[in-house]
Structure formats: structure tokens, C-alpha cells
Amino acid sequence: MSTALARNEKVKSLVFANQAQHKAMLPPDQQAQVTGWLSSAYAALSKDPNLAQAAMTAPETFINAMNDAAQHGLRPGTTEYYLTPRKNKGRMEVLGIIGYQGHIEQMYRSGKVRSVIVEAVHENDSFSWNPGEMEKPSFLPAGGGDGTSWFSGKKDRGDLVGAFAYAIMADGGISNVVIVDADRIAAAKDASAGSHSQYSPWQKHPKSMYLKTAAHDLAKWVPTSAVDLREKAQATVGNQAAVANMNHAGQVLASHSEPEPQEVLEPEFVEEIKAEEGPEQGTGELAAESQLNEIRKRYAKQGYENDGQIASDLEAAFNQQGLNMQTLTREQADQVLANLAA
Numbered sequence: 001m002s003t004a005l006a007r008n009e010k011v012k013s014l015v016f017a018n019q020a021q022h023k024a025m026l027p028p029d030q031q032a033q034v035t036g037w038l039s040s041a042y043a044a045l046s047k048d049p050n051l052a053q054a055a056m057t058a059p060e061t062f063i064n065a066m067n068d069a070a071q072h073g074l075r076p077g078t079t080e081y082y083l084t085p086r087k088n089k090g091r092m093e094v095l096g097i098i099g100y101q102g103h104i105e106q107m108y109r110s111g112k113v114r115s116v117i118v119e120a121v122h123e124n125d126s127f128s129w130n131p132g133e134m135e136k137p138s139f140l141p142a143g144g145g146d147g148t149s150w151f152s153g154k155k156d157r158g159d160l161v162g163a164f165a166y167a168i169m170a171d172g173g174i175s176n177v178v179i180v181d182a183d184r185i186a187a188a189k190d191a192s193a194g195s196h197s198q199y200s201p202w203q204k205h206p207k208s209m210y211l212k213t214a215a216h217d218l219a220k221w222v223p224t225s226a227v228d229l230r231e232k233a234q235a236t237v238g239n240q241a242a243v244a245n246m247n248h249a250g251q252v253l254a255s256h257s258e259p260e261p262q263e264v265l266e267p268e269f270v271e272e273i274k275a276e277e278g279p280e281q282g283t284g285e286l287a288a289e290s291q292l293n294e295i296r297k298r299y300a301k302q303g304y305e306n307d308g309q310i311a312s313d314l315e316a317a318f319n320q321q322g323l324n325m326q327t328l329t330r331e332q333a334d335q336v337l338a339n340l341a342a
Contacts, residue, residue, distance in 0.1 A: 011052050014059060015042045018066070025070035027227040033330060037075055041066060044077025050199055054085035054092040065096030073109070073226035074102040078290065079208065082201055086194035095194060097201065100208060101290060103215035103224070107167060110223035111230040115168040118218070120210045122157035129164070135174050137164055160207060165214035167222045176221040180214045188213045287333035292325060295336055 015038055023034040030037065045052040055062035065083055066076055074081040080102035084095050100118060107113045117136075121127050124142035128134070143152030162182065167175040188209070189195040195202040202209050328336075 007052065008046060010056060011045045012042060014055060014062065015045065018063060022066055022070045025067055027073040029228050030073055036330065037070075040078055041069075041076040041083060044083050048085070050085045050092070051083055051094065054094045055083075058091060058093040061093040061095070065094050068096050071226065072098060072102065072106070073228075074098065074105065075288075075290075080105055080290065084194070084201060085199045086197050087199075088194075097192070098212075098216070099201075100212035100215040103212070103219045105288070106224040106226065107219065107222050109225040109228045109230060111225075112170050112223045113167050114170050114172075116165070116215070116218070117167070118163065118165040118211050118214050120163045120207050121161055122154070122159060123161050124156065124158040127164075129177065129179065131177070136166055136177060139164070160210055163210040163214040165218040167218060169222070175218070178214055178217040178221070180210065180217065184217075185210065185213060188216075287328045287330050292328070292333065295333065 019034060019038060022038065023031050026034060026037065045055055062083075069076040069081040072081065076096070077083045078101070079099040082097040082099050084097060086093055086095050104116045104118065107116055119139060121139070122142065126140040126142065127137060128139075129137040141150055141152050141157055143156035162185070163180040164178060165180075166177045169175060189202055192200070192202060194200050197203065201212075
């Protein structure tokens with residue numbers, strides 16, 4: 001057995017050794033998906049030798065991070081929950097950090113949030129915010145006003161200067177607007193252990209950490225939940241609407257529930273490898289937006305140049321498999337990603 005293969009076997013053994021414990025700590029609605037949840041961590045360790053070394057050198061820190069991710073109901077090794085290596089007194093350890101997608105996912109799970117908007121602001125962008133006069137900020141990236149500016153690079157937009165975030169609630173109201181300036185970023189860095197380490201996401205993915213800080217601050221102002229309450233919340237809204245729409249003959253009129261919230265941000269999603277322990281029972285839960293975005297990203301990497309082409313090829317591929325992007329479950333998405341990675 002090669003050295004690399006032997007290391008991967010040790011990593012896999014470490015990740016799945018505490019499966020029963022992690023399953024018990026996950027929210028009830030995610031426990032049946034524990035194999036896929038652990039596969040996210042396995043993929044992250046397989047992809048990053050420094051992270052794998054830290055996990056095997058200090059397994060207790062890896063287990064602590066996994067426990068924390070489980071309690072929050074977030075997938076470890078993704079932008080929902082970062083697994084990062086760091087040195088503590090010369091010893092490699094694992095530090096778990098809730099990512100911006102993790103904060104956003106928990107807001108959506110509350111069932112009380114329709115949309116979450118989190119944007120990074122660069123020095124040349126157009127940004128205006130007056131709390132006394134405006135309901136939400138006015139924002140447009142530098143590089144043109146015809147919509148193409150959203151695709152501008154650092155050359156046009158300049159250096160990062162901050163971020164902002166707000167939520168549109170289920171009833172249409174706007175939450176508090178959170179502004180993250182240079183002082184707030186400095187404070188967040190100082191409060192983050194190992195932020196100056198070469199392994200820290202602050203050094204490797206600074207824009208993601210600006211977004212994470214804004215999402216973290218927004219979470220103080222909007223409802224969050226580790227358990228997915230969206231279906232329950234929509235049922236409650238539907239019942240209330242049905243009662244309100246009852247006609248004079250005592251018949252209930254058809255009511256229309258709010259559409260499923262769509263995530264605003266494009267996440268970076270690490271490759272998810274299906275564990276070899278055998279298939280887990282399907283729950284029927286719809287695929288996470290991060291899974292769907294990763295599927296689109298992988299099709300794009302195969303040479304498709306525009307969103308229309310990607311959408312067309314996705315639809316054709318899914319139709320051939322009897323699948324639909326709108327009704328794809330988490331388990332089906334895991335299998336599609338595995339097939340694309342093969």
C-alpha cells in the first residue's frame with residue numbers, strides 16, 4: 001500500500017470513527033444524512049494535506065470542531081463550516097469556523113426569512129446608505145452601469161473596503177442593515193485565533209471572511225435555527241392565509257405560500273466524496289443551494305461558456321436521469337456530484 005493511500009485510510013478511519021456520536025449531535029432532521037455529512041469533512045481532509053496532518057496530530061481538536069459543526073447543523077469542510085489547520089505552540093491543530101453560508105443557512109432555516117443579501121464592497125464601487133432616509137443600501141460594483149459590472153474584477157473595483165448585509169423577512173419587512181467597515185474587520189481578525197496564520201481563511205479567502213463577518217453580525221438581528229423550520233413556517237402561513245381568505249359561503253379559497261427562499265450568494269463548495277459505508281436512507285429533503293451551485297460550477301468547468309448553455313445542458317442531463325433541479329433531493333445531489341467527479 002502506498003504512503004498516500006495509507007494516509008487516506010487513516011484519515012477516513014478518523015473521520016468515521018465517531019459517526020454515532022456525531023449523528024446524535026446533529027439536529028433530528030439531519031441525522032439520517034450523517035454519512036453525507038461526514039463525507040464533506042472527509043473530502044476536505046483528502047484535499048488539504050495540512051488539514052489532514054492537523055487532524056491526525058491533534059485528533060481531539062478535529063473532533064471538537066466536528067461536534068461544533070454538528071450542533072449547528074452545518075456541513076464541515078464547506079463554506080457552511082470551515083475546517084482550518086493552525087499551529088498552536090508549534091503543534092498543528094484543527095480550528096472550526098462557521099462560514100458565511102452557515103450563518104445564512106441558519107437564517108433561512110428559521111422559516112422567517114425570505115432572502116439574505118450579503119455583499120462585499122470595494123473601493124471603486126458605488127455604495128450609498130443613509131439610515132434616516134433609506135430602507136436599504138444602494139449598491140453597484142464598479143465597471144459599468146448596465147449590469148455587466150457585477151462581473152468586474154479587482155482591476156476595476158479596487159481593494160476590499162468592507163461589506164454589508166440585510167435580510168428580507170417573510171412578511172416583506174427589511175431587517176436592520178449591518179455595515180462592516182475597516183475597524184470591524186480589524187476587530188474580527190483580532191478575535192479570530194490564528195487569523196495571521198498562512199492557513200487561516202483570513203489569509204486564503206479574505207473576501208469570504210468579509211462576507212462571513214457581515215453575515216455573523218446580521219445573525220444577531222434576525223431569527224436563526226439549526227433545525228429546518230421552513231416547512232412548518234410555510235404551513236402556518238398557509239393556514240393563516242386560508243382562514244383570512246374564507247368566503248361568505250364558508251368555503252376556503254386557495255392560498256399561495258411564499259416561494260422557497262433562494263440564496264443570493266454563490267458559494268465555494270469543496271468536493272464531496274460519498275463514503276463507502278453503504279447508502280444511507282433518503283429523507284426526501286430538497287438539495288441545499290450550495291449543492292446545486294456546485295453542480296452548475298462543475299458543468300461550467302467542462303467548457304460551457306454562458307449560463308444559458310449551462311442551464312440547457314443541465315436540463316438535458318437531468319431529464320435523461322429522470323431528475324429535476326427544482327425537486328432534487330440532498331441524496332440525489334450527492335450522487336450527481338459523485339458522478340461528475342468520477
